[in-house]
Amino acid sequence: MPRGTHPKKEVRDAVEYAKEHGWRVAEAGGGHVFCTLLCPLKSREGHRFFVHSTPQNPGNHAKRLKDLVDKCEHNDNQNQQGEEEP
């Protein structure tokens, strides 16, 4: 099992979702931070999200991450590949 596997399924799914959108996992953790997710923009202006090891509400925590991924406008590698069209 790779490192960076979160114990809560909701959070794990959200992390996978972020990765599919080109986000990177930084392992810098400590305290309650499980890992840090960095948006595709490799600069200070990029978004980031601290994944908590033990969020009080995993579902809500996961949703906040997904919302941030959706909100991030720096995700351009999806567009280059072309969406799968029906």
Ligand SMILES: [Zn+2]
């Ligand atoms: Zn971003």
